Amino acid sequence: MPAGPCIADDREQLDNQTFAKRVHAAATVLRERGIRSGDVVAVVLPNRLELVIILFAAWRLGAAVTPINPDLTYDEARFQVEDSGAQVVITEGGRGIGTLDVADVTGGPDGADGVAVDSAAGSDALALIIYTSGTTGRPKGVMLDHGNIAAMCGMLVDALKLDETEHSLLILPLYHVNGIVVSVLSPLLAGGRATIAGRFSASTFFDVVELVRPTYFSAVPAIYAMLVSQPERRRPDTSSLRRAICGAAPMPAELIARFESRFGLPIVEGYGMSEGTCASTLNPPAGLRKPGTVGLPLPGQTVATMDPGGHLLDDGSLGEVVVRGPNVMRGYLGQPEATARTIVDGWLHTGDVGRFDADGYLVLVDRIKDMIIRGGENIYPKEIENVLHAHPEVLEAAVVGAPDPVLGEVPVAHVVPLPGSAVTVAELDEHCRRSLARVKVPVSIFRTDSLPRNPVGKIDKRKLRTLAASS
Known part of the structure; x- marks a missing residue:
């Protein structure tokens, strides 16, 4: 529906038709700045509607996007720009690293259509370069192509049974795959809508929920812990919410129970990593949810455990969690050795230790390095x-x-x-x-x-x- 709601943030709301026009206009600006298929566009912005416009605009030109955490230092951001080979850097407020202000890209009149990615040949075109958090040294650029993104979104739409009535509330940062895939691309693909919240605040979060009336949101355990810590007198209206999703790190079963009993809202816990385009397992929303596990493998992926010798385990014993499927990244940008260590014979090695219980649910034990x-x-x-x-x-x-x-x-x-x-x-x-x-x-x-x-x-x-x- 052209006039149906598409995407909103704290400042404005766009219907599908207006969003498409804004994307076309931004693509025209980028093309005039020399952006072509195979190029990389860096974006240093807080969560806001324009970031999604730029994402789609770059994709229309066949370019990839690397979103940069706006809280990084100048040197940290410069490393990502240089490592990714970005041809243009879009910022706001005149940050020194920027080559284009966001207002110049997304603030102009509706423009002519950009050059669309060929849908038949475009699945292997690079879509995103997401940088890891760098806990083991310099961050690495995870290369995700359009095939990875399409496969992941399709799996999530099916597993979560998303439809045109869905309305996600984005509270996670848009410089990581969870925010992009779970809270923006998947609901839009299902025909639904997304609202981008400003910086998260535990004390005002449910005010936003009551105002926006979303059907779901995705968060990390730290956010759920902060919400549970709010004064007991607050009893918000959560009736619009169908589910809450948890990822990024395993969530203690006790914290899940505290949240669900207090707010009357089921938490659907999943597990995955950027190298797997977001999620590999999920507790089924309509089936048996087992707190303390991270759920069942998503259809379309193979998730297994492996011993140090590279042999798959099928007896429920502990091993490294490995993943295979169309969601597995292309590799680390410019790091063939690190890629070869991480993807072996098609298996993505996660570095996590886990086991499958009798029902086939994955139980994470720990990080190998921890x-x-x-x-x-x-x-x-x-x-x-x-x-x-x-x-x-x-x-x-x-x-x-x-x-x-x-x-x-x-x-x-x-x-x-x-x-x-x-x-x-x-x-x-x-x-x-x-x-x-x-x-x-x-x-x-x-x-x-x-x-x-x-x-x-x-x-x-x-x-x-x-x-x-x-x-």
């Missing part, structure tokens, strides 16, 4: 975190290894109590001792008001390890 080796004993921090999360006064917990001159490494825990909680370190230690073998009990437990996070919202364990090493 495993603590204490005097020769392998310890998975997530097992300790699960025990801490089970304490009724714990909101969040993170466990890392600290160097030890005798044992090599020992576990230490950082715990965020629920607001107003007076739980003591001694009580948390006793709680751990009741449920964990002595070797797994943290040698130190630190109470803290918050945990450090990377730009995606995942707990930054590298910072915690650095803190542990210096204490």
Whole structure:
């Protein structure tokens, strides 16, 4: 429907016809600036409607887009621009790195149609270069082509049963695939609409929900923890929402239960990574949802576990989670060696340790690199975190290894109590001792008001390890 609502943000709302005209106009500007098929357009913008317009405009010209976190330093942003080989950088407010202001690209009159990507041959054309959060050094550019994007969106539309009545509320950043794929492209592909919220605020989030009346939103565990921490007196109207989606990091079953019981809204938890274009497993919205798992493999993908020798496991034992399917990235930009280490014989190696339960649901155990080796004993921090999360006064917990001159490494825990909680370190230690073998009990437990996070919202364990090493 040309006049049907398409996309909105804090400032304006566009119907389908107007959105298409704005895309055509932006494509015309980019073409006049020399952008052609195979080029890269960098965009340094906060979440706003124009970012989506530029995304579609570049694709009409056969160009790829690399969205850049606007909170990066100048040097960090410059690295991404140079590494991606971007021909143009679109910013707002005259940031020094920019070569085009967003107003000059999207603020003009409706223009002539750009050069469309050939739909038959365009699936292998590069669409997005998404940079990893760089927890293991310099960020790497994940190359996703139009085939990856189309496959992922199709899987999500089918799995979530999205239709033309869907209205997503985007609160995650548009410089990562979750925000782009789950909250913008998938609902639009299903014939629905999307609203782009401004910067997330836990205290005003449900005011936005009551005003916008979305059918779903996608968030990370940190956001759900912040919402649960809001004063109990607030009982918002969530009747428009059909589901909430959680990704980026495993969500403790206890936090899911707290959120669902308080807000009366089911959380659909999934799992995936940028290298797999977003999601590989999902708890079925209409079927059995199993908190503590990240659900079933999405149809169209093969998700398995593998031993260190490269043999697939089918007995429910622990192994590295591997993924195969049309959603697996083309590779890391300019890094053939890293690509060859990550994609082996068509299998995307995630670096996560997991197992499948008797019903075929994936249970994540931990990151391989996060495993603590204490005097020769392998310890998975997530097992300790699960025990801490089970304490009724714990909101969040993170466990890392600290160097030890005798044992090599020992576990230490950082715990965020629920607001107003007076739980003591001694009580948390006793709680751990009741449920964990002595070797797994943290040698130190630190109470803290918050945990450090990377730009995606995942707990930054590298910072915690650095803190542990210096204490």
